[in-house]
Amino acid sequence: MSILQLAQLFGFAADTKTVKQDGSGAEDKTLADLKKGQPAQVLGFQNAEHPSAQRLMQLGMIKGELIELLRSAPGGDPIEYRVMGYNLSLRRAEAAGILVEAH
């Protein structure tokens, strides 16, 4: 069972089929797929109505914002990111609900 499926099971992530593809060629990923030090830009949320998504937007996780993976805890989860000038830790399942464009 993939992490995304697990996230869907917990109601965090919406069905992946609803994700829009703009065909720009840039690779659409989720935050959980980022590699260390790889900068990315926030595109949006799988489920923007989820309370966590609302909270994350208030924390600065809005479309166009730059984000970078700093490190992960033992076992690869949770993961620490740098966004809007501060460090934020997210569980992998939560990160999988955030769509990004990796550079």
Add this chain to the structure above:
Amino acid sequence: MTPTNRSHLIATDIEQSPQAVIAVIGNPNTGKSTLFNLLTGMRQKVANYPGVTVEKRVGELKIGARHFQLIDLPGTYSLAAHSPDERAAIDVLLGRIANMPPPDAVLVVVDATNIKRNLFVATEVLELGIPVVIALNMVDLAAAQNIHVDAAALAKRLDTTVIATIAAASGQNNLEPLKAALSEAVDQKTQKPWALLDDIKHAAEQLADDTNRQFTPQPSGDGETQPVAAYEVQRALIDKGGEAEKRLIAEFGDNLSLRLQTLRDQLSPDQTLAERDAHQRYAYIASTLDGIVQAPSGQLKSSWSERVDQFVSHPILGSLLFVLVMATVFQAVFSWATPMMDLIDAGSSWVTAQVYTALPEGAIASLLADGVVAGVGSVIIFLPQILILFAFIIVLEDSGYMARAAFLMDRSMRWCGLSGHSFVPMLSSFACAVPAIMGTRVIPDTRDRIATIMAAPFMTCSARLPVYALLIAAFIPQQHYVYGLINLQGLVLLGLYLLGIVGGVLTAFLLKRTVLRGSTPTFLMELPPYRTPNIKSVLLRLVERAKAFLIRAGTVIFFVSVVVWSLAYFPRSEILAAEFERQKLAVESSIQVEAEREQAIAQLDNELAAAQMEQSLLGRMGKTIAPLFKPLGWDWKLSAAVIASFPAREVVIAVLGTTYAVGADVDAEDASLRERVRNAAWPDGRKVFTPAIAVGLMVFYALCLQCAATVAIIRRETNSWRWPAFAWFYMTGLGYLGAYACAQLG
């Protein structure tokens, strides 16, 4: 605002004089609480908001001849509320808390090193129409990172007062400009109308008006009528599924829910309203800061804090450091506290002895010595552990390390349904559950906090050790295995520790899957930059913790101690006393050797105490309740001792000492008590304590909640009697079943 025009918001009985109220709000880790502590000093009161576990901290601020009431709101990134706990801030700001008028001014503490995110909540507060003062805090730390904010220009653009303050840790605070600004803001009465998203604000106002016209406000529980505030409707619109929406729907029905959704679709057709709100707010902040903030470009990767984190948050090195830090904390709480606790113990014994020499023997001397002094002693004996553990917790929290610990430990706690935040409180409960439960305040999620509080008392605390020590020494044979490396007594002790861990973890696991099940396990946590804690603020919080414990837990423990004393003391039998007096006289005349005579008299005294105990209320209760404990193999003496040990497990030793007539001043290492307990027999000559019964008794004490301090502190921290009652019956029930299983299997 004058008292008249807000009178509809104040409950009928106003306790305080109409003192101006200033609310303090800001993001977590902005130095908000430190600033609050520096402004109010010792003039603070801590209580809980009604119905939730959030601390309500109120202090007094003196500016010249004027006195203001300062309310420290919980740290928050936004006024959005998705849990009852998060509602506290908005409830205070809208004047919805009983006996608390709405604030006359709001102090928003903003961290200059991270001004963009910090201004988010500031712009929300500005929309409330209450005068606002922004404290641009930590400008010195910002300057050290080459971040410079033009406070005057910011004030002009936001159309409010902005005062630069420096990080409290630097110790050279000049708070006069801030105080003057606050004083001025209170006099200002209203903030100029300020709205970032005009259409949302207007829609909310209209809906609030409609609702208020349609429904005559009903008197709520506390007898006041509250019209719907426009801002609450605005929050309900933005925070879909949040607290504001839930409450409005509960009050006005599903019709309102439909109207809210229709409005949301109109106001924001192609993205959620929360998304639009966040976007526009951050866009506004970016344009406001444009040209008045100079910051080094890029992501500041080489900052000092960032370099430290390469080591501290490293999966391997960081974990090693964490083990080291925890070992130090554990060691400190466990052993540094011991000399102080021994001192308190010795002190209370000394006072007891003084009472007995000063007063004639009788009920009053016994009440003072064994009831009052022992009761007070059993309360303050917890202070060393509380103070030491909290000194560590506060410093670890204020320095930013606690967030790293939660980050590293999150995965290991997750399988039982908890998060990394629960690790440190859980570990501390191996020393004592009381400070550990008080320490669960570091856990942001209420459900996690309650699950941790329910699991913590299972861990083997220092009060269980004397009980284990006595029973293991008496009943578990000294057997060694594997060339003497493994000792059976040690194995039993290890087993009892493991039993506690398994009990606690399973309890958390079950609770998180049943009554405490949450919608989504979230772990959004800021890892704040490392900072030096402010000594004064740390000390103030230490004093506050100690006070909270002494007042809330202390009164309960004291009361229970006196009740148990009365049960054990009354009624006194004069006939028994006279009978033993006669025997004593006989001994005095018959035994010539002084040492022997004294020993015989002491023995008679102990036997008198045992006889008195047997016919005391406690003894009778023990006999009455003994049938209930019969399946566990306990006689009435043991049953009475278990009842008497309700206030504290370790008391069982003293009570066993009295009932088995070896005197109450025994300790776990006492050979005569060990001997007596080993030889105790039923009337038909069978031994009371078989190894199975002894193990059963230890299992009982491992699982039961015989600790008034823990019960009282659960009451305080969960703000209801429901959880402590559940914990007591659940744990004591488990203890009973465990002891029963041991008795039957043995």
